[in-house]
Amino acid sequence: MELWYTEQHTDNVRFSIKVDKPLYTGQSEFQRIDVFHSKEFGTFFTLDGLMMVTEKDEFIYHDMIVHVPMATNLNTKNVLVIGAGDGGTVRELTRYNSIEQIDMVEIDKMVVEVCREYLPQTACKLNDPRVKLYFEDGLKFVRSKENAYDLIIVDSTDPFGPGEGLFTKEFYGNCFKALKENGILVNQHESPYYAEYAKSMQRAHKRVKEFFPVCRVYQAHIPTYPSGHWLFGFASKIYDPVKDLNEQAWNRLGIKTKYYNTDIHKGCFALPTYVKELLGSEEK
16 A cells, blocks of 8 residues: 655645555644655655645755854854754754854744654754754744844744744834844745745735844745745845855855855846746836
8 A cells, every 4th residue: 555645735635655665653742743754856845734844845945044143154153043942953053163052943843852862964953062952932932032143034924823923013023123233034935836934924024124124034945845836035134145155255265055055146136037026026
């Protein structure tokens, strides 16, 4: 008998991966956690039936959510990561010797425990001495912070369930307050392709723009995410991600990546017309 993992992307679209074997199923206080192994994508991890990470394509997401803001401000020393229980975002951040502190706030401790066991590829740097793990609500955590971080990365699930609060106006306002005067905020921004995802993206973009003077959107292509076309939000108090890219300095670091490079950095902010229209005239 064949076993397939199937995810409902819309009422009319499903995405399926043939599964070799299920590796783990559990129910945390917050969500259902499943880990599977497949021939095509290796080990992959889902929350409440939604794809979070696969061994084969995780590098695309983690490269783009980390290296774009880092190459924009190589003087980043203190970073807050919200979500990111699989550890991939932290792994990429630890490649920068200049970073002094990484606070990672994940609401669900079980996610981290499962990923440590089944996805060491992404969770391999969670024990780095610069990393401090907090198992609590990111929305509440950031409320008490002021002028504390150079960079905040919101590596959240979709805007419902445990991740819902990370897409609110209150949360973005608190992130603005928690950032230093040159701070950068990056968040996963959903897909522009399917209508329901696009609505979430538009709502998040509008809310971020209310606080940050620099607000841009960039893209990557991630095969296992809905439609494969995925967006990230870049917001900053002073830095423009294209004008302030320190291309030569980043390349001198010699960080070996599989997806990100400084040409991709410049190009990923060039958006398709339909995405510009969804975002509004300010992005044209």
